[in-house]
Amino acid sequence: MVTGELERHGHEVVALAGGTASGATALVELLVRQDVHGLVLGVPAGGPLPLLRLLGDPALAAWREAQAVPLVIVLTDEPDGTGDLALLEAGATHVWHVRSTGGAAGAMLMDVALQYAAAALAGEGLEREVSLLRRMLDTARAAFCISDPGLPDDPVVYVNGEFERLTGYRREEVLGRNCRFLQGPGTDRAVVRALGEALREGQPVEVEVLNYRADGRPFWNHLAIDPVHGSDGRVSRFVGVQTDVTQRLAELSTAEAAALEDELTRLPNRRALLEELRQAEARALRHEEPVAVLFIDLDGFKEVNDSHGHAAGDEVLRDVALRLRSSVRSGEFLARVGGDEFVVVLDRADDDAAVAAGRRLLDALEAGGPAGAHPDAAAPRASIGAASGAPPRVTLPELVARADAALYRAKAAGGGVATALPGA
Ligand SMILES: Cc1cc2nc3c(=O)[nH]c(=O)nc-3n(C[C@H](O)[C@H](O)[C@H](O)COP(=O)(O)O)c2cc1C
Structure with missing residues (x-):
């Protein structure tokens, strides 16, 4: 027995x-x-x-x-x-x-x-x-925090060692308090509101929220909270898992920035230009002002590549990018969109202003003398096509197409000039 x-x-x-x-x-x-x-x-x-x-x-x-x-x-x-x-x-x-x-x-x-x-x-x-x-x-290597929604203001009833390490608060400073003590001046109120609503409904919730450590240093907290139900079906505990994602977010924004940058010249690339065109169109619409696009293509660049090699060609492109960059003004956006092609978007500019800006860029290119590592080479020259218009009568993609057509004309005229193709 x-x-x-x-x-x-x-x-x-x-x-x-x-x-x-x-x-x-x-x-x-x-x-x-x-x-x-x-x-x-x-x-x-x-x-x-x-x-x-x-x-x-x-x-x-x-x-x-x-x-x-x-x-x-x-x-x-x-x-x-x-x-x-x-x-x-x-x-x-x-x-x-x-x-x-x-x-x-x-x-x-x-x-x-x-x-x-x-x-x-x-x-x-x-x-x-x-x-x-x-x-x-x-x-555990993850930070855990458990609260009891049956008690007034849903206080913390358990935190683990990793939570202490992550937040810098000791267990005894945390127990009995609502977890909102981690929030601070930079915390997005809309995120906190959504968090509170989900918890009041007993729903699982996952957010990224700016929190503050005990020493005041902010960190991005990836927070996932799950309800745990008691035998009566009511939520008896919330279990939160906190992860510091500050580093990952920083890497992400660096990667995002890199995705918008031309590797060779560090100028904005084609993707960045498309985004800028959208924004420029919205700005022009809002302010009811014209906007202009310049299409720039180096003259004789193919010969540089052919006679001196690609490395020398790259040197020239970097040098050209520097000269263009230092001569664009505020309200002008410069991007490299292909081999030896650059585009400038100008706010509040009609055809005349666009052609004047084009000439300024051409002068800056030539004034620097030979580009790259070949002092015997000629100073870089370019052809520039310009087009302007006021949305919504014209769209930015239409302006780009017109500027491209104008560039063709500038090339046909022998290069070294900035030409506008007047709107229809
Ligand atoms: C288990 C659990 C863990 C939580 N962890 C955090 C946290 O790490 N950071 C944070 O900002 N809020 C956290 N919260 C959310 C806050 O405690 C609170 O619910 C939120 O601020 C919404 O409520 P309120 O609008 O009354 O402040 C947690 C909530 C629970 C239930």
Whole structure:
């Protein structure tokens, strides 16, 4: 019956000759070999002294230390309890007195005691699971924070070590407070509102929010919160996982910036130009002003490449980009859109202003003398086509096409000029 009860609770029952040297050895071997979480040591006869010896075995002490919740229940028939302290000091976690009356009654008492022990082991097993989970959370590499929405203002009831490391707050400074203490002046109120609404509805939520560490330093927090439901179906806990994504966001914006940049000249590239054209069109519409586009193409660049090689060609392009960049003014956007092609978008510019700007750029190109590493080469020259118009009568892609056609004319005229193709 005792064996059955213990086994029903998932415990293995091993009969040992307790109290003897061979019993201790066998027990220690068993503990070391197997994943044993709890011990019930019965003393049907002989009193606690042999048990004391057994409990004092160093191998047993090592086993107890390795357990999160060591459980050593000693059933003793010692009548007055004077040996209890010694048993507890030797490592027993519970000492239960079982009056040994001998015979059937004694056996029954022992049975009852063992049933209690088995139930206690089951309970402690649960506690051990909880303690194991807690230790796993404590040592997890992600920051965890658990709140109790059943309490006023949904206070934090648990944070792990990584949360402390991430936020710089110590556990005792955090427990009992709502997590909004991490927010500050730069925190987006709309994000916080959405967060609050999701939580009030008991929904999972994931946001990126600007938070502040204990020392005031801001960080981008990727926050994922999940509700945990109790047996009554209500949300009993919220579990939040915080990740510092400051570095990743910074890398992302660097990558985004790089995606809009021409690698050779570091000027905005074709993609950046398309975005700028959209914005320029919106600005011109809003202010009811004309906008102009210049298409620039170097003259004779192919010959530079052919006679001096691509590396020399690249040198020239870098040099040309520098000269153009230093001569564009505010309200003018310069991009490199292909081999030796550049485009400038000019706010508040009609045909005349566009052609004047084109001439300014041509002068700047030639004034610098030979470009690149070949001092004997001629100063770079270019042809420029210009077109202007006021949206919505004209779209920016139409202006680009007209500027391209004007460039063709400038080339046909021998190059080195800026020509406008008047609007239809
Ligand atoms: C488990 C849990 C963790 C949370 N962690 C954070 C956090 O790291 N950073 C943050 O800004 N808000 C966090 N919050 C959100 C705030 O506690 C609060 O719910 C939010 O500011 C919306 O409520 P309020 O509008 O009343 O401030 C967390 C909420 C819960 C339930």
